[in-house]
Amino acid sequence: MKTRIPAMLCWLATPLVLAGCLFSADQGGSESRVILSEIASRLDSDEIGSYTATYRLQDGSELTVSIDPDMGRAAVVRDDQASLWTREDNSESLRLWLKVELHNILPTGRSVQTWLEAATTDDKAKVEFDDVTLAGERSDCIHIQGATDSEVENFNVCVTAIGVITRVDARTPQGQYSATLVDYRDGVGEEWFRELEEDPDTQR
Template sequence: MFRRAVLAPLLGALLVLTGCQAITDDGVAPGRVRLLGDMTAQLQRASQRPYHAEYLLAEGTRGEISQQIGPARAVYAYPGGRLMVDPNGHTSCVTAVRPARCQIRPLPGPGPAALTGYSEVTRHGLVTAPIVTELLQAAQLQSQAEVEAHDVTLAGQQATCLDVSGLTDADAGGFTVCVTAAGVLASFTGVIGGVDVDQALTRVSSSPPAAVFALPEGARVVDHRPKTPAP
């Protein structure tokens, strides 16, 4: 169900705080659909640049999201495991055991299966941009959803936040999400599929460490991708 959004600027410098509702320079409060659409586009913007983000999660645990552009790949590290996504497939690892156990699967096709790997990460308390994008797009389609905007500063980064409530037939009935001007997820608070997510950015840089993209040392790897017949 994950659908790519067209790149568009978020409210950025146009936003000024008046209560909980952002007002643009022309004095008009942005509509619900526009707020949700702009944040969706801003998250897509971050997919086009490298970064390394560290997060404080619920119960004091830690998580990380790292992204590289050349070659294109991303790693989502959560307590006890990690998911690496690249053009060759999804590599999920359980790091709570020694040696670590990893499984490589082909990239899922479009539809609900496209979010399978990211949903597993969410079950461990770390929410990712594809999951947030799906929630924002669900809110765009539901006219009864209520959306309020405000600004915050997290880890030294200015971020725009949306408080979303009143959702039905979605993995979350309501949530608060914040995104930096560069499109990096700054925070998320809400219950997704029964999992209480409380995630806040603590540090971000534009240079992800090369080591985060390597498999855990000594990991036992099972490759589930179809074998290419020998010529």
């Protein structure tokens, strides 16, 4: 059971120390909006560096997302099916490619950012915060219910301090998302990328 504590104590808590904070329209609404906005701002993919994250999906399969914006490359691997993106450094192009590759599998940071931003202005939404450590990464978690102004009314999402999604459960008009981080590391594997580039079955 999550414990309710006074909204002011949650407001004084620093990011990543939000366990047990519960806000609604009649309790700490302005504080919850500030915290939601701060967490949403982490999800701007233009600010995220290179990393490799592996998720376990609802059907038990694994998904690996590896991005290296500075070098203009990224890879998405689901089980043994790989797709590779390599081109000039272009954040918008990378964002669009990820949106297509992860469609109905994992929401992009920009998509979740949009859900959170909609919830910040929705007085009917109930917002609960806590934190969790997944694959060694400490994350802030947001649980939203009744966000009628958002395309996603009910969802749970956990985000690290640098904007990596570590857990998500959401039903959207596009489909159901359910993924949990099981492995993470900064940077990308050079040898792993070379193998993908040399593999004729890798989609480009």
